[in-house]
Amino acid sequence: xxxxxxxxxxxxxxxxxxxxxxxxxxxxxxxxxxxxxxxxxxxxxxxxxxxxxxxx
Numbered sequence: 001x002x003x004x005x006x007x008x009x010x011x012x013x014x015x016x017x018x019x020x021x022x023x024x025x026x027x028x029x030x031x032x033x034x035x036x037x038x039x040x041x042x043x044x045x046x047x048x049x050x051x052x053x054x055x056x
Contacts, residue, residue: 003048010044013037 017037020029 003051006044006051007048010041010048013041013044017041 014037017034020034020037
C-alpha cells in the first residue's frame with residue numbers, strides 16, 4: 001500500500017515539475033523550486049519502484 005502511495009505522490013510531483021517548467025506568464029516559480037521538484041519526484045518514483053517490501 002505504501003509503495004503505491006509513494007509512486008502516486010512521486011508521479012504527482014513530477015507532473016507539477018513538468019507544468020512548472022513551462023514558462024506560463026501567470027505562474028512565477030523560482031528555478032530552484034522546480035529543480036527540487038524534479039529531483040524529489042524522481043527519487044520518490046525510484047524508491048517506490050525499487051522497494052521490495054518485507055519478506056516473510
